[in-house]
Amino acid sequence: DVKVTQSSRYLVKRTGEKVFLECVQDMDHENMFWYRQDPGLGLRLIYFSYDVKMKEKGDIPEGYSVSREKKERFSLILESASTNQTSMYLCASSPGTFLNYGYTFGSGTRLTVV
Amino acid sequence: AQKITQTQPGMFVQEKEAVTLDCTYDTSDPSYGLFWYKQPSSGEMIFLIYQGSYDQQNATEGRYSLNFQKARKSANLVISASQLGDSAMYFCAMSGANFGNEKLTFGTGTRLTIIP
Numbered sequence: 001d002v003k004v005t006q007s008s009r010y011l012v013k014r015t016g017e018k019v020f021l022e023c024v025q026d027m028d029h030e031n032m033f034w035y036r037q038d039p040g041l042g043l044r045l046i047y048f049s050y051d052v053k054m055k056e057k058g059d060i061p062e063g064y065s066v067s068r069e070k071k072e073r074f075s076l077i078l079e080s081a082s083t084n085q086t087s088m089y090l091c092a093s094s095p096g097t098f099l100n101y102g103y104t105f106g107s108g109t110r111l112t113v114v
Numbered sequence: 115a116q117k118i119t120q121t122q123p124g125m126f127v128q129e130k131e132a133v134t135l136d137c138t139y140d141t142s143d144p145s146y147g148l149f150w151y152k153q154p155s156s157g158e159m160i161f162l163i164y165q166g167s168y169d170q171q172n173a174t175e176g177r178y179s180l181n182f183q184k185a186r187k188s189a190n191l192v193i194s195a196s197q198l199g200d201s202a203m204y205f206c207a208m209s210g211a212n213f214g215n216e217k218l219t220f221g222t223g224t225r226l227t228i229i230p
Binding site (some may be wrong): 013040045090103106110 | 120123147149151156157158159161164170172207209217219220223225
């Protein structure tokens with residue numbers, strides 16, 4: 001069964017901490033994505049990557065960075081966590097060719113910044 | 115830029131009734147894809163159904179069908195004979211022309227509650 005695995009289901013971090021959210025996929029997918037989900041706002045794209053060591057900004061990249069050193073792993077980094085980054089974070093992947101089911105998602109990481 | 119609008123924040127439906135979840139979209143791409151995802155309380159996003167902009171027929175997957183009206187730019191999800199397990203958040207999303215490398219743009223979602 002294809003899988004996207006996010007390392008933590010729940011995280012609590014302090015304001016100002018550097019936070020790493022990890023995502024690993026086992027499907028040899030080219031593309032990986034990080035979204036955040038907030039009530040009333042839906043899913044908003046933070047960053048995405050079409051290849052190893054490549055990254056592109058999404059709609060809300062401020063306060064975040066990413067790393068993709070290996071094809072299967074895409075990390076989201078909160079350089080200095082703030083309370084407005086409390087959210088659900090969803091990682092997703094897709095192959096480099098068209099498939100009519102869009103993305104495969106991880107189970108999400110619910111991050112609370114206190 | 116692409117935009118997805120879901121105007122129903124929440125819906126309550128009696129079990130076994132049919133449900134229509136609204137979705138309208140806006141795009142300048144001549145070719146695009148439309149998706150519906152279900153998100154139960156557990157949090158995972160489950161793909162339900164896909165419609166290509168050039169598909170002549172409405173997509174169907176079991177109890178799910180997509181009512182695609184291209185001229186009106188709408189892509190409503192219809193769930194027939196609703197079940198208690200259908201209670202979840204539902205998101206409409208779209209991709210652009212280059213499906214393999216295109217971002218998905220999501221709507222704000224509709225929370226569906228099925229009443230026994």
